[in-house]
Amino acid sequence: MIAIVDYGVGNLFSLKSSLAAIGAEAVVTGEAEVLRRADKIILPGVGAFGDAADKLRATGLDAVVIDEAQSGKPLMGICLGMQLLFDRGYEYGEHAGLGLIPGEVRPIAEVIPADYKIPHIGWNALRFTGRKSPLFRYIKEGDCVYFVHSFYAADCDESVIAAAEYGAELTAAVQRGNVCGCQFHPEKSGKVGLNILRAFCED
Amino acid sequence: MITKRIIPCLDVKDGRVVKGVNFQGLSDVNSPVELGKYYSDNGADELVFYDITASHEGRRLFTDILTEVARTIFIPLTVGGGINSLDDFDRVLKCGADKVSVNSGAIRDPRLIFEAAKRYGDQCVVLSADVKRVDGVFRVFAKGGRENTGMEAIAWIKKGVELGAGEVVLNSIDTDGVKGGFDLEMLDAVCQAVSVPVIASGGAGCIQDFVTLFKTLPRVDAGLAASIFHFGEVAIPALKAALKAENIPVREV
Numbered sequence: 037m038i039a040i041v042d043y044g045v046g047n048l049f050s051l052k053s054s055l056a057a058i059g060a061e062a063v064v065t066g067e068a069e070v071l072r073r074a075d076k077i078i079l080p081g082v083g084a085f086g087d088a089a090d091k092l093r094a095t096g097l098d099a100v101v102i103d104e105a106q107s108g109k110p111l112m113g114i115c116l117g118m119q120l121l122f123d124r125g126y127e128y129g130e131h132a133g134l135g136l137i138p139g140e141v142r143p144i145a146e147v148i149p150a151d152y153k154i155p156h157i158g159w160n161a162l163r164f165t166g167r168k169s170p171l172f173r174y175i176k177e178g179d180c181v182y183f184v185h186s187f188y189a190a191d192c193d194e195s196v197i198a199a200a201e202y203g204a205e206l207t208a209a210v211q212r213g214n215v216c217g218c219q220f221h222p223e224k225s226g227k228v229g230l231n232i233l234r235a236f237c238e239d
Numbered sequence: 240m241i242t243k244r245i246i247p248c249l250d251v252k253d254g255r256v257v258k259g260v261n262f263q264g265l266s267d268v269n270s271p272v273e274l275g276k277y278y279s280d281n282g283a284d285e286l287v288f289y290d291i292t293a294s295h296e297g298r299r300l301f302t303d304i305l306t307e308v309a310r311t312i313f314i315p316l317t318v319g320g321g322i323n324s325l326d327d328f329d330r331v332l333k334c335g336a337d338k339v340s341v342n343s344g345a346i347r348d349p350r351l352i353f354e355a356a357k358r359y360g361d362q363c364v365v366l367s368a369d370v371k372r373v374d375g376v377f378r379v380f381a382k383g384g385r386e387n388t389g390m391e392a393i394a395w396i397k398k399g400v401e402l403g404a405g406e407v408v409l410n411s412i413d414t415d416g417v418k419g420g421f422d423l424e425m426l427d428a429v430c431q432a433v434s435v436p437v438i439a440s441g442g443a444g445c446i447q448d449f450v451t452l453f454k455t456l457p458r459v460d461a462g463l464a465a466s467i468f469h470f471g472e473v474a475i476p477a478l479k480a481a482l483k484a485e486n487i488p489v490r491e492v
Contacts, residue, residue, distance in 0.1 A: 155361070
């Protein structure tokens with residue numbers, strides 16, 4: 037069973053529906069016990085880093101997610117949920133993340149040319165970095181996924197498994213052992229996105 | 240490289256997709272769920288569902304349909320029509336919409352853009368503007384293009400973006416339904432005024448109109464159309480193949 041962490045951030049309807057569409061048993065939950073019992077955890081998130089990190093801490097689920105990840109349970113962060121996996125973020129001030137993947141979350145404005153629009157929104161192609169991650173076993177390099185973000189994961193080269201070109205190489209997906217994350221929205225990326233979720237759910 | 244988006248727009252009334260020509264003379268086309276699924280399977284990058292129902296009953300029907308669409312289609316969904324309050328945002332977001340488009344509601348109360356952007360993020364708020372030339376000036380029209388607000392369009396769109404709109408849909412009333420091509424002059428003026436993504440709407444009649452759009456105005460991010468897709472005059476896979484042949488980046492399916 038896959039547990040989708042519900043901490044009052046964002047809309048979980050599509051994520052739950054997309055897991056249902058690939059035949060994965062999923063539950064949206066804010067209960068620590070359910071997260072502990074789950075086979076895998078998905079940490080979603082939309083909005084601002086600091087606000088989301090505060091909300092996750094207020095529920096006390098941050099400690100549970102960290103515990104479970106450190107004990108080897110597969111964890112996937114999506115969009116802001118991926119950003120929260122890092123040490124810290126700089127959206128409206130400096131905020132601590134979960135520290136599961138070394139690196140920090142910085143404005144894409146710092147690395148892209150001034151005439152590029154922010155947020156980076158739309159379908160962009162994935163470029164795999166290093167060895168192809170098992171997460172991508174049902175998709176191919178160059179497949180497009182849907183992004184909506186103004187911040188990106190920096191200083192995390194050793195964890196990056198895919199990048200997207202947007203005036204700079206932006207971190208598109210990361211993996212460190214049993215912890216992985218997608219900056220894009222697999223639940224909004226058509227068949228390619230469903231195939232990434234399928235690979236995660238099957239692992 | 241970010242790709243140019245092709246977006247079919249589905250006007251929904253009483254649970255059915257309709258399309259007006261110059262906003263008048265509606266004709267029933269197809270089922271929203273079936274049509275949405277068809278587009279999603281055939282290369283649409285995003286779908287816009289526009290609720291043109293006035294009654295409460297129709298609105299309930301719309302949210303039911305939206306829920307059904309969001310359960311079966313996994314590409315971004317934008318919803319517009321009758322969005323006047325944060326409660327309206329909440330209502331459609333809970334049914335699976337990703338972005339919400341505001342038009343007349345924001346004209347009545349521009350704070351709606353600010354409040355919604357603050358609560359749901361800029362990326363969630365799309366400013367849709369119906370614009371028409373009146374004595375050589377771009378004017379914003381409200382109520383589905385029926386009422387001249389008197390507001391100058393570029394200033395209004397800039398204000399909307401400053402208030403927090405993360406995308407702009409520019410619908411030219413002058414070219415809408417004419418099928419003679421997008422309103423390049425109007426789009427250029429908007430692209431020069433704002434730095435958020437701009438979606439061109441109104442006037443597409445054939446594949447070449449999209450090629451011309453993206454070739455002439457590289458800063459336009461997406462092309463939106465309705466009837467040419469609904470009536471099969473333009474098939475999205477063929478459209479994308481033509482764009483690709485012109486070196487315009489598109490997502491292939």
